[in-house]
Amino acid sequence: MSGRFKGKRIVVTGGAGFIGSHLVDALLAEGAAHVAVVDNFFLGKEENLSEARAAHGDQLSVHREDAGEFTAMKAVVDQVQPDLVFNLATKALLYSFFNPAGACQVNLSIATALAELLRMGAYGKLVHYSSSEVYGTARVVPMDEDHPLLAETSYAAGKAAADLLVSSYVKMFGLDISLIRPFNNYGPRQNDGQLAAIIPLTVRRIREGAKPMIQGDGLQTRDFIYVGDTVEATLKLALRDDIRGRVLNLGSGRETSIKAIIDGICREVAYDGDIDYLPTRPADVRRHWAGVDAATALIGDVAPTQLDVGLAKTIAWYRGRWS
Numbered sequence: 574m575s576g577r578f579k580g581k582r583i584v585v586t587g588g589a590g591f592i593g594s595h596l597v598d599a600l601l602a603e604g605a606a607h608v609a610v611v612d613n614f615f616l617g618k619e620e621n622l623s624e625a626r627a628a629h630g631d632q633l634s635v636h637r638e639d640a641g642e643f644t645a646m647k648a649v650v651d652q653v654q655p656d657l658v659f660n661l662a663t664k665a666l667l668y669s670f671f672n673p674a675g676a677c678q679v680n681l682s683i684a685t686a687l688a689e690l691l692r693m694g695a696y697g698k699l700v701h702y703s704s705s706e707v708y709g710t711a712r713v714v715p716m717d718e719d720h721p722l723l724a725e726t727s728y729a730a731g732k733a734a735a736d737l738l739v740s741s742y743v744k745m746f747g748l749d750i751s752l753i754r755p756f757n758n759y760g761p762r763q764n765d766g767q768l769a770a771i772i773p774l775t776v777r778r779i780r781e782g783a784k785p786m787i788q789g790d791g792l793q794t795r796d797f798i799y800v801g802d803t804v805e806a807t808l809k810l811a812l813r814d815d816i817r818g819r820v821l822n823l824g825s826g827r828e829t830s831i832k833a834i835i836d837g838i839c840r841e842v843a844y845d846g847d848i849d850y851l852p853t854r855p856a857d858v859r860r861h862w863a864g865v866d867a868a869t870a871l872i873g874d875v876a877p878t879q880l881d882v883g884l885a886k887t888i889a890w891y892r893g894r895w896s
């Protein structure tokens with residue numbers, strides 16, 4: 574621990590989720606005086622916070638609230654008096670196929686509540702998490718932050734709307750808001766239950782004796798970044814005072830096909846059986862490859878963890894939970 578957040582009071586929305594819980598651990602390890610998690614536990618889990626509780630329980634509070642409810646968020650912020658809010662709360666992309674309107678609105682309602690509270694002076698600075706999904710399928714590669722927003726799902730439309738909303742508050746009121754735009758994250762604690770993304774889903778299926786599953790030809794690509802790298806880059810960016818109003822991609826700067834990622838998992842777990850090919854998922858992004866020059870210029874190497882190393886760590890973590 575180097576105490577980079579010593580004495581800071583911080584709110585993390587979505588802090589019981591996958592990336593959020595790692596961010597909470599890191600902020601507490603970096604000396605934060607208080608970290609308040611706001612999570613409605615839609616996908617968040619208490620167990621994701623168990624390390625934080627064990628190591629820094631006195632500095633942690635958990636508020637089981639809907640971050641999109643202005644009065645609930647105001648009550649938390651009034652109580653905690655944060656210097657800084659990280660907004661990570663969202664409902665997973667796949668949820669948008671069950672509740673397209675709700676999946677969109679949740680992103681906008683949370684961003685609106687946080688932007689309004691910032692405008693009212695209730696806290697000092699917002700670091701807002703966007704998603705590479707707002708770009709849709711790559712029109713040019715690598716995809717830098719000027720890539721057009723061509724959201725394909727209602728989840729991505731809601732994320733894009735939230736980005737535009739918080740950006741408008743920077744322009745209108747000069748507020749201290751910066752946008753972090755991660756590409757596909759993977760690592761320990763990523764949800765492997767309902768609505769699971771491809772890596773935890775594949776690991777779980779193999780463990781349960783089912784075949785790995787690919788929707789489409791498997792040649793669709795993503796840019797995978799290890800969660801620890803995303804968190805470290807987020808900390809470094811949040812500490813800067815020259816990124817107000819900026820959007821910053823976080824990715825590895827490499828594209829990997831879904832087939833290649835599944836092959837990597839199969840190698841790691843010594844699975845040599847068949848793969849089930851299903852029809853292409855509607856609105857599936859075909860190609861993602863992050864341009865990370867902007868973040869690299871500010872903080873150096875954004876994604877030092879090589880994919881095979883990160884995958885091995887991730888699978889070891891899932892195995893540890895099963896034993």
Ligand SMILES: NC(=O)c1ccc[n+]([C@@H]2O[C@H](COP(=O)([O-])OP(=O)(O)OC[C@H]3O[C@@H](n4cnc5c(N)ncnc54)[C@H](O)[C@@H]3O)[C@@H](O)[C@H]2O)c1
Pocket residue numbers: 586587588589590591592593611612613614615616617618638639640641660661662663664665679683702703704705706732754755756757758759764
């Ligand atoms: N995981 C990825 O690959 C990825 C890629 C790009 C961007 N992101 C972004 O990173 C952030 C975190 O994603 P994640 O993968 O950790 O997702 P996650 O689902 O694990 O975490 C999101 C958390 O938000 C909570 N939540 C949902 N609705 C809420 C509400 N109304 N109020 C309070 N809490 C609520 C959930 O319970 C969950 O704990 C999100 O903003 C997501 O869009 C993730």
